[in-house]
Amino acid sequence: MNTRHLRLALGLVSTLGVLCACRGDVKKDQLSGPIGPGAGGPVPPVGAVENAEIHRPDGTLIGGFSYDGGFFALLTPDPAQTGILAGADPGTGVLQIPITHISGRPDTPCRFSAAVLARDGGFEIGDAGFRKNDQGQQLYQVNLQRPGAYAILFCAKLRDNAGSQFGIFADSPDKVSWLQAYAVINSIHAE
Amino acid sequence: MRFGRLRACRIHALRARTVAPRAPRSVRGARRWSLGAVLTLALCLLPVAAQADIVPERRRDYEDRLPNEYLIIPAVASLPGFGVFVGVLASGSNLFNTGMNFGAGLAESISGSDIHLQVAALQEVPIWMRVLTFDYQYGDIKLGNYQAYVPGRDSPNFTYPVTQEFLFQMVRPTLRLWERRITVSYSLSFANGFNVDLNGNEIASRSHGAGANLALDFTDDVVNPVRGMRFEYQTSLTPPSSSFFGTDSDNSSALLAAGRRRLNSETYTLTGYVPVTERFDLVGDAEYFQALGDAGNAIVRGGSLPLRGYPANRWTDRYGVFGAVEARYTIPLHRPLEIPVLAHGIIEGLQLATFYEQGQVSPDKDGKLFTDMHSDYGLGVRIILQAIVVRFDIAVSDEGPQTALTVNQPF
Numbered sequence: 359m360n361t362r363h364l365r366l367a368l369g370l371v372s373t374l375g376v377l378c379a380c381r382g383d384v385k386k387d388q389l390s391g392p393i394g395p396g397a398g399g400p401v402p403p404v405g406a407v408e409n410a411e412i413h414r415p416d417g418t419l420i421g422g423f424s425y426d427g428g429f430f431a432l433l434t435p436d437p438a439q440t441g442i443l444a445g446a447d448p449g450t451g452v453l454q455i456p457i458t459h460i461s462g463r464p465d466t467p468c469r470f471s472a473a474v475l476a477r478d479g480g481f482e483i484g485d486a487g488f489r490k491n492d493q494g495q496q497l498y499q500v501n502l503q504r505p506g507a508y509a510i511l512f513c514a515k516l517r518d519n520a521g522s523q524f525g526i527f528a529d530s531p532d533k534v535s536w537l538q539a540y541a542v543i544n545s546i547h548a549e
Numbered sequence: 550m551r552f553g554r555l556r557a558c559r560i561h562a563l564r565a566r567t568v569a570p571r572a573p574r575s576v577r578g579a580r581r582w583s584l585g586a587v588l589t590l591a592l593c594l595l596p597v598a599a600q601a602d603i604v605p606e607r608r609r610d611y612e613d614r615l616p617n618e619y620l621i622i623p624a625v626a627s628l629p630g631f632g633v634f635v636g637v638l639a640s641g642s643n644l645f646n647t648g649m650n651f652g653a654g655l656a657e658s659i660s661g662s663d664i665h666l667q668v669a670a671l672q673e674v675p676i677w678m679r680v681l682t683f684d685y686q687y688g689d690i691k692l693g694n695y696q697a698y699v700p701g702r703d704s705p706n707f708t709y710p711v712t713q714e715f716l717f718q719m720v721r722p723t724l725r726l727w728e729r730r731i732t733v734s735y736s737l738s739f740a741n742g743f744n745v746d747l748n749g750n751e752i753a754s755r756s757h758g759a760g761a762n763l764a765l766d767f768t769d770d771v772v773n774p775v776r777g778m779r780f781e782y783q784t785s786l787t788p789p790s791s792s793f794f795g796t797d798s799d800n801s802s803a804l805l806a807a808g809r810r811r812l813n814s815e816t817y818t819l820t821g822y823v824p825v826t827e828r829f830d831l832v833g834d835a836e837y838f839q840a841l842g843d844a845g846n847a848i849v850r851g852g853s854l855p856l857r858g859y860p861a862n863r864w865t866d867r868y869g870v871f872g873a874v875e876a877r878y879t880i881p882l883h884r885p886l887e888i889p890v891l892a893h894g895i896i897e898g899l900q901l902a903t904f905y906e907q908g909q910v911s912p913d914k915d916g917k918l919f920t921d922m923h924s925d926y927g928l929g930v931r932i933i934l935q936a937i938v939v940r941f942d943i944a945v946s947d948e949g950p951q952t953a954l955t956v957n958q959p960f
Contacts, residue, residue, distance in 0.1 A: 414748045461749040462712065469709035473698070476705035483707050520749030 389487030389499055393512075396540025398532050402426050407545075414520045415459060421516035423524075424545040429538050430455070445538055453534075454527045455542060461520055464498040464513035468523060471511055472500040480504050492544040508534040516548040605769040605777045607728055612679060614936040616646040618894035622939065624954060625659070635659050636666070640956045642894075642936035648679045650936070652956065663693030673723075681724050686738075688717035700865040701848045702910050702917075706948055715742025718794055729771055732764040735786075739794035755798045757788035773897075773933050773958065774822045775830040775877075781818040812842035814851050820960045829878050834960040836871040839914065854908035857953060858925025858946030866910035870918055873960070875904035879933070886934070894934045902929035904944070904959075923947075931958070 408427040412420055425443055433454075434441030445453035460467040465488070475481040484501035491497060495514055502509040508531050515521040524543060528534040619641035625633065636656030644651055650672040658664040667689040673682040696708035718741075723734035738758040746752050761784050768777035790797040816838040824830045838852030844867075854864040854871050879898045886896045905926045911918040927944030940959070943952045 416748045418748070459747065461747060462745045463710065466709050466711065469707065470699065473705050473707045473709060476707060477699055477701050477703045483705060518749045519745050519751065 387487030388485040389489055389501075391489060393489045393491050393497065393499070393540065393543060395544070396535045396537045399536030399538055400429055402538050402541040403428070412516060412522050412549075414517075418517075418520075419549050420518075420520050421514070421522070421546065421548045423542055423547070425542045426538055430542075443542065445536075452529070453536060453539060454525075455539060456525050456527070458523045459520070460513055460515075460523045462515075463519075464496070464515045464521060468498045468500050468511045468513035471523065471525070472502055475502055475509065479507075481507070481509065491546055493547040495546050495548060497543070497546065503531070510534055512543050512546075514546055514548075516546075522546070603777075604730070604767045607771075608769045611729060611771040611936070612648065614643050615895055616643045618642045618935055618937060619651075620892045620894065620932075620934060620937055620939060621890065622954075623891075633659050634664075634666075638939075638954065638956065640937045640939075642934075648675060648682070649673050658693075664695055665689075665691040665693075676722070680726065681722065683723065684719070684721040686717070686719040686721075690715055690717060696860070698860070698863055698865075699848075700850050702864075702866050702912065704864065713742060713744075715740045717741075730766045732762070732766065734762045736760045736762070737788065737792060737794075739792065741795060753798055755795055757790065757792060757794070757797060759786040759788035760784060761786055768822055772936055773879075773900075773938060775824045775879075776822050778822065779818075779820045779960075781816075781820075783816040783818075785812075785814045787813075812840045812844060812849055814838065814840045816852050818960070828880070829876070832873075832875040832877060832960065834871075834873040834875070836869075836908075838869045840867045848912060854910060854923065855959070856906050856908050856923060856925050856944075856946065857904070857927055857942050857959070858906070858944035858951055859923070859948060860951065863948075864908065864910045864923060867912050868914045868918055869908065869910040871906070871908035873904055873906040875902055875929075875959070877902045877931075894937070896932060896934055898933045900929075900931040900933055902931065902942075903927070904929065904942075906944075925951075 403426055406426075406428075407424040409422060409424045411422045414420055428446075430443040430445050432441065433444050441457055443455040443457070445455070465486075469486065472481070472483050472486070476483050481502040481504045484503060486498070486500040489497055489499050495516075497512045497514045500511045502511070506529055508528050510526045512524045512526075513521065514524075524546065526534050526539045526543070528536075528539075533539075619639065621637060621639045623637050625635045634656040636654060639651070639653045641651040643649070650670075652668075652670040652672065654666060654668045656664070656666040668687065670684065670686040672684045673679070674685065675682050690713070692711055692713040695711040695713070697711045698704050698706075698708055717738065719736055719738040721734050721736040723732060725732050736759065739755070740758070741755045742753075743751050744754045762781065764779065764781045766777075766779045768774035768779055816836065818834070818836045820832065820834045822830060822832050836855070840849045840851030842849075849867050850865040851867045852865065852869050853862045854869055856864065856871070877900055879900045881898050882896045883898075884896055886892050886894050903926075905924070907922045907924045909918055909920070909922045923946065925944045925946035927942055929940060929942040931941070932939045937956060938958050939954075939956055941952070941954045942959070943950060945951075
């Protein structure tokens, strides 16, 4: 093997790097476009809704959302900070929407939460991606499921780098996309 | 080169953990035991190795290596976990016959990972002859869309993006004795960047890291050993809050380290080299890591499995084991390599390798650590210069293939 061959060997390493550079790419999101109205369950009332403000931990108003007070009950005194909306369910299960603070880009906390739910809760992660609600607010959505439990996580950056995560948790694939739950998500707006 | 741990934006989301409570343990006692075990092992191994003649003679004196040997590789390559890069990888040895080495990398990602790296390292700057030296590393790192995995044995194959930007510096004084067979070093690092606080404000964050390393090298060569064994012990240490690099920011422990300063990580590595024929040799590598300290029920990182078939930091937990077998076939060349601007030196050989690796992580130190092992296998090509090894590996696991183009043997 002479020097020319050695040069070829060096070139081979670089070329292999090019040819085999086929991994490590970011996986593409599967979801896009409007969130949509949801489907099934009790129909949300028009106009007769409760309005809630979303604040940063330091008290600054960053956004808000609305919900049907006749369907959802407040499990914590301040759902807009870190709380849970629990939907009245005439059936056997409960529809819950826990709300938490997030900071930074919205896909980071939503994907992190989904991965933790998969790791610790046995959930299987489904489709994910950036979508928009009826207010034009961009949200990152991740779908999850396991036997007897279904979840959809929505994360929104509302002001500067602060925002909220809304999770819809239900015991059936139908309930998790009920009109009432989607009405809450579609009402999220930045201040 | 290793850089500071990548830190995710702080997340206030659903963090319910279902890790079973662990039995209480004496953390201090465990730490004393491990440090004592390492020192005892080191003290016992040295005379035993010398008396039993299990320390092979060096094939060559590393200090006599060719001055100013260097290699610059412009390449498009992918690093596991980091995506596809276009950039330059440079390595130089024995600069101006001073014994100093140089390494650098410039990389711009061309995939969706959006990562920019500018790293440089000056190694073995002499303090006292070539026995006591120090290394200096510098990195300007911007992560626009780094894809991270949650830690834990049951971590799903689902990433979350990390945005981060920081400058990284490290100094490492190192003591080398007995033909480099005994190496002791202390490293002090400093990361200066920003993060996002609870209110979404971008805030400056500065933090130190520290560690120590003990290596016993009973092999026949520093760069490309084919006979003997090597033992290495690494531990993290409690870093100072202030140094000549700077001072930790007030939020660094609360926001970034999240109480991890109470934890110490340790890694034990044992590598054996067995020549089968003149050109063909086998290498076995075993690694064990652990995090010591109380972290409640949180899943903590004691280390990361170096499985080449998975992205970087794919498998992390409090405890981890790793084993690898690699067969290497070396075609001897011993020819000068002169490529204007790109390379100067002596190519000693072209090496082909095939390997199989296994590893597992666990929150507990029990038999579970050796069940449901992750594994990969792959091929590698190495260009062995007198003091530099350029390595290209491709490995396949159950999560697909990964490639790596880098400098130095994996072990």
